[in-house]
Amino acid sequence: MDYIDPHLHMVSRTTDDYETLARMGCVAISEPAFWAGFDRGSVDSFRDYFRQLTDFEPKRAAQYGITHYTWLCINAKEAENVSLSREVIAMIPDFLECKNVLGIGEIGLNKNTRNEATIFMEHVDLAVKFKQQILIHTPHLEDKYQGTRMILDMLIGDSRIDRSRVLVDHVEEHTIEHVLENGFWAGMTLYPVSKCTPQRAADMIERYGPERLMANSAGDWGPSKPTAIPDLIMELKKRGHSKELIQRVVYENPKTFFSQSKPFVHG
Amino acid sequence: MNTKPNIAERSAEKIIADEFMIARAKIVELAATLDRIERARGETADSKPMQLLLQGMHILCDDEFDKAKRVQLLMSRQYDPQWQLRMSISKKGN
Numbered sequence: 001m002d003y004i005d006p007h008l009h010m011v012s013r014t015t016d017d018y019e020t021l022a023r024m025g026c027v028a029i030s031e032p033a034f035w036a037g038f039d040r041g042s043v044d045s046f047r048d049y050f051r052q053l054t055d056f057e058p059k060r061a062a063q064y065g066i067t068h069y070t071w072l073c074i075n076a077k078e079a080e081n082v083s084l085s086r087e088v089i090a091m092i093p094d095f096l097e098c099k100n101v102l103g104i105g106e107i108g109l110n111k112n113t114r115n116e117a118t119i120f121m122e123h124v125d126l127a128v129k130f131k132q133q134i135l136i137h138t139p140h141l142e143d144k145y146q147g148t149r150m151i152l153d154m155l156i157g158d159s160r161i162d163r164s165r166v167l168v169d170h171v172e173e174h175t176i177e178h179v180l181e182n183g184f185w186a187g188m189t190l191y192p193v194s195k196c197t198p199q200r201a202a203d204m205i206e207r208y209g210p211e212r213l214m215a216n217s218a219g220d221w222g223p224s225k226p227t228a229i230p231d232l233i234m235e236l237k238k239r240g241h242s243k244e245l246i247q248r249v250v251y252e253n254p255k256t257f258f259s260q261s262k263p264f265v266h267g
Numbered sequence: 268m269n270t271k272p273n274i275a276e277r278s279a280e281k282i283i284a285d286e287f288m289i290a291r292a293k294i295v296e297l298a299a300t301l302d303r304i305e306r307a308r309g310e311t312a313d314s315k316p317m318q319l320l321l322q323g324m325h326i327l328c329d330d331e332f333d334k335a336k337r338v339q340l341l342m343s344r345q346y347d348p349q350w351q352l353r354m355s356i357s358k359k360g361n
Contacts, residue, residue, distance in 0.1 A: 112344075114354040121359055145343035150350055157351075157358040174339035200335065206275045238285075240276035 001243070003229050003250035004266070005029045006187060006258070007106070007135070007169055007216035010057055010068070010226075011049075017219070017226050022064035024230045027251075028266045030258065031057065032071040032106035032135050037221055039078050043087040046074065047094075054098035067266055069258065071105030071135045072096070079110070079119035089122055096130055102261040103127060105135025106169060109147040112139060121154060128160045133261050136168045138175065140194060148175040152182060165260050169216070172196055176204055180212060185257050189218040190228035198232040202239060210245055214253045297324075 008029045010018070021029070031053060040046060053070040061068035072095055074088040095101060104127040109116045127134045139147035151168070155161050168179045169187035172195065179186040188204060189195040196204075201215050219226030229250055236246045258264040277285070304311055311317040323338045331337070347353065 114356065117354060117356050121356070125359065142342055142344050145340060146346045149346040149348075153348075153351065154356075154359075160359070172339055173333075173336040174343065203335070209274060241274075245274070 001025050001233055001247065001250070002027045003233065004254040004258075005216055005219075005226070005229055006167070006214050006254045007032060007189065007218045008226060009034055009218070009220040010061065011052055012221035013219055013226055015060060015063075018061060018064040018066060020227060022066055024227050026066055026229070028067040028069065028254075029061065030069040030071065030102055030135075030254075032137070033073050033075065034106060034137075034220065035075040035077040039081070043084065043091055046088045047091060050092075050095045054095055054100055058100050067100075069100045069102045069264065070098075071103050072101060073104055073107045073123055074119070075106070076108050076110040076116050076120065076137060076139075079116045080113065082115055082119065085119045086122065089119075089126055092126060093130060096132065099263050101263060102258055103133030103135060103165075105133075105167075106137035107134065108137035108151055109139050110143070112143055112147045112150055117150065117154065120151070121158075124154070124158060124161070128158075133257075134161075134166045136166065138168060138170045140170075144170070144172065145174050148178065152178055152184075155184070156182060167214075167257060170195055170218070171204075173200070173204065176208060176213075180208060185212045185214070185253075188213070188215045190215060190225070190232060191218065192223050192225060198228065198235040201232050202235045202241075205236070205241075205245075205249060206239075210248045210253065212253070212257075214249060214257070 002025050005026055008031055010029060010031055033049065033053060040049070050072055053072070057070070058068040072092050074085045079085050092104070104123050107120055107123040109120060124134065126132070136151060138144055138151060148168070155163070155166060163183035167185040167187055170189045171179050171186045176186055188201040190198055190201060205213060215229055215232050217226050217228040218224060233246055233250060255266060319342055322341055326334055326337050326341065351358070
């Protein structure tokens with residue numbers, strides 16, 4: 001079955017992973033900018049990273065018939081450095097016309113601090129100014145519930161935001177309802193230990209239905225599985241769900257959401 | 268009571284048949300973890316992680332629904348609806 005992985009950090013993965021993804025049915029991915037595992041030291045470091053995301057990575061993906069899209073930002077983990085964050089935000093417009101850029105992301109919170117919230121809102125300002133879609137990172141583990149509620153407060157309190165153009169990622173059982181009830185798209189991240197298993201993602205699809213809901217692997221440099229979406233497909237098949245339902249979650253929904261950005265041309 | 272839409276295809280009997288071995292393995296893992304803590308040096312009865320695990324296990328055994336969500340909330344930091352005021356963060360776009 002063809003599928004789209006809406007959140008996958010391929011700069012951290014090998015070319016062999018592209019081949020495996022292609023063999024398993026992945027036809028397109030979107031790669032949000034994120035933390036490198038260490039804090040980058042300068043705006044030029046981000047400029048090089050954005051070149052990698054907008055120039056090199058699409059070519060590497062294309063060798064395996066996979067279309068590569070991306071999102072740009074400075075990650076919440078680096079937002080405590082407010083001056084660097086502002087330099088990066090000021091530089092992002094240089095890349096917004098690149099043909100694989102879908103919007104601003106993954107922006108969000110990490111430890112739910114004032115600086116993180118400030119930089120989050122400055123990213124939102126940038127997205128609004130340039131009419132960009134937004135991809136949101138919600139915090140991990142014990143910080144997730146608080147951070148998700150804070151992010152939603154900021155978005156809901158901003159009358160300029162079109163909620164149908166915002167994807168709130170890494171939802172779990174205690175946050176999904178807040179996201180969907182407020183009109184945003186929701187992404188479930190399939191991770192081996194933290195976040196969500198394919199079984200729990202299938203449970204959430206059964207409970208909340210497929211409307212504005214998608215799944216991703218968020219594969220990166222840490223413990224993660226870039227081919228996690230086929231695991232979800234298998235789980236849904238095992239439970240007896242229809243091909244139409246599965247296709248909606250893993251292909252049609254990402255396509256519908258991304259189609260709101262001009263560069264998205266898939267299918 | 269669960270009032271959400273539910274598109275599950277399987278019956279409860281089918282789910283327990285399909286998933287008994289998986290759930291059994293998880294309970295044994297949890298039991299072995301508790302044994303490992305018990306026979307190690309030191310004291311954990313008052314530690315927060317241990318308290319959270321014990322409270323989480325109570326949720327598993329009670330009669331209420333939404334167990335996954337309730338365990339998640341148990342393990343979460345509190346949300347303060349007044350956080351913007353507390354952090355002096357002003358609303359945008361209004």
